[in-house]
Amino acid sequence: MIEARFSGVQGQFSLDVAFEVPGQGITALFGPSGCGKTTVLRCIAGLNHMREGRCVIDGDVWQDAKTFLPVHRRPIGYVFQEASLFPHLSVRRNLLYGAPKTKGTRASASIGFDDVVELLGLARLVDRSTHKLSGGERQRVAIGRALLSEPRLLLMDEPLSALDRQTKDEILPFLERLHGRLGIPALYVSHDISEVERLADHLVLMDKGRVVAAGPYDALQRDPALPLALRRDAAVTLEAKITSHEATDGLATLSVAGGRFLMPAPADLVGQTRRLRIAAGDVSLARQRPTESTILNVMQVRILSVTPAGDNEVVAVLGLGEDGEGARILARVTRRSWQRLGFAEGMTVHAQVKGVALAPS
Numbered sequence: 001m002i003e004a005r006f007s008g009v010q011g012q013f014s015l016d017v018a019f020e021v022p023g024q025g026i027t028a029l030f031g032p033s034g035c036g037k038t039t040v041l042r043c044i045a046g047l048n049h050m051r052e053g054r055c056v057i058d059g060d061v062w063q064d065a066k067t068f069l070p071v072h073r074r075p076i077g078y079v080f081q082e083a084s085l086f087p088h089l090s091v092r093r094n095l096l097y098g099a100p101k102t103k104g105t106r107a108s109a110s111i112g113f114d115d116v117v118e119l120l121g122l123a124r125l126v127d128r129s130t131h132k133l134s135g136g137e138r139q140r141v142a143i144g145r146a147l148l149s150e151p152r153l154l155l156m157d158e159p160l161s162a163l164d165r166q167t168k169d170e171i172l173p174f175l176e177r178l179h180g181r182l183g184i185p186a187l188y189v190s191h192d193i194s195e196v197e198r199l200a201d202h203l204v205l206m207d208k209g210r211v212v213a214a215g216p217y218d219a220l221q222r223d224p225a226l227p228l229a230l231r232r233d234a235a236v237t238l239e240a241k242i243t244s245h246e247a248t249d250g251l252a253t254l255s256v257a258g259g260r261f262l263m264p265a266p267a268d269l270v271g272q273t274r275r276l277r278i279a280a281g282d283v284s285l286a287r288q289r290p291t292e293s294t295i296l297n298v299m300q301v302r303i304l305s306v307t308p309a310g311d312n313e314v315v316a317v318l319g320l321g322e323d324g325e326g327a328r329i330l331a332r333v334t335r336r337s338w339q340r341l342g343f344a345e346g347m348t349v350h351a352q353v354k355g356v357a358l359a360p361s
């Protein structure tokens with residue numbers, strides 16, 4: 001368990017946050033620029049000292065009324081926006097800088113040099129100097145170095161924000177792989193919802209120095225009382241099992257609670273579980289099952305709630321299946337259509353899902 005509570009002022013900025021998240025998986029700290037995400041990370045690292053604070057990591061007190069562990073006594077790996085590598089050291093020596101001399105002394109789930117090199121795709125680079133590394137390669141080395149210090153907690157402060165879109169897309173699969181293999185919990189600061197969608201298990205949603213909500217990401221992203229579900233780019237992510245594949249048309253069947261989706265995918269994914277993304281704007285609703293349509297994914301859903309979104313749209317939370325007991329998705333439709341078709345909470349209707357995306361491995 002990661003328990004964090006900090007309040008105090010920093011110049012004009014006042015911070016007053018409290019959250020508890022599980023001591024495993026990736027927890028994203030998400031919110032607009034200037035809401036205090038970096039400040040929270042710095043408080044956890046011991047780089048900022050808020051007078052009122054409590055920080056307990058898996059039962060170890062790093063800060064409370066009597067204790068304030070200095071930075072060097074906190075077993076953390078910190079990855080910043082810009083990788084600050086040592087220019088006079090090779091990639092290998094950069095990676096090993098900070099690694100304990102005796103392996104496995106600090107973390108319960110320690111990770112070895114070869115694992116890090118393999119997971120982050122660094123084999124080609126280990127004996128090179130850091131001068132000619134690309135931005136993405138530098139950041140992968142910085143992440144590897146943080147992991148090899150055998151931290152109890154990984155703190156990542158917008159590790160991709162200094163990179164261009166293409167480089168980000170190259171690194172995200174590495175982070176996803178780490179996510180699956182790593183026993184070390186991570187706090188991941190981002191203001192890019194697409195990174196959060198791909199990586200987060202838990203979420204701390206922040207605004208103006210406060211915590212708006214904290215909890216499992218899948219529950220928060222579809223909660224119409226929170227700003228995420230009402231964003232124009234709102235989406236849900238579901239864990240889907242790829243159950244079969246038809247060679248004739250290259251379509252895979254993905255099963256989630258209460259429903260199945262068809263989408264083009266390679267045959268070798270059968271048996272795997274992947275994160276599926278469905279944007280609210282790609283879901284439309286019909287009273288009768290549409291028969292003549294190119295849309296493959298049409299399913300019965302129950303309307304669980306409806307919330308106005310902006311001046312002329314609504315966002316509906318839908319439960320898959322006739323009884324609505326399955327996985328939840330969102331639909332964003334115009335208020336005019338909603339009213340014309342007489343939709344209301346509790347009705348069972350047909351959802352047409354135009355776009356389904358699978359996170360790459």
Ligand SMILES: Nc1ncnc2c1ncn2[C@@H]1O[C@H](COP(=O)(O)OP(=O)(O)OP(=O)(O)O)[C@@H](O)[C@H]1O
Nearest residue numbers: 010011012013032033034035036037038039040191
């Ligand atoms: N050393 C400091 N002294 C005074 N104010 C500061 C200091 N560092 C940060 N602030 C202010 O504290 C507020 C929170 O900053 P912080 O960097 O934590 O936000 P953030 O959510 O991480 O933002 P971003 O996404 O832009 O990085 C901002 O208003 C910032 O200007």
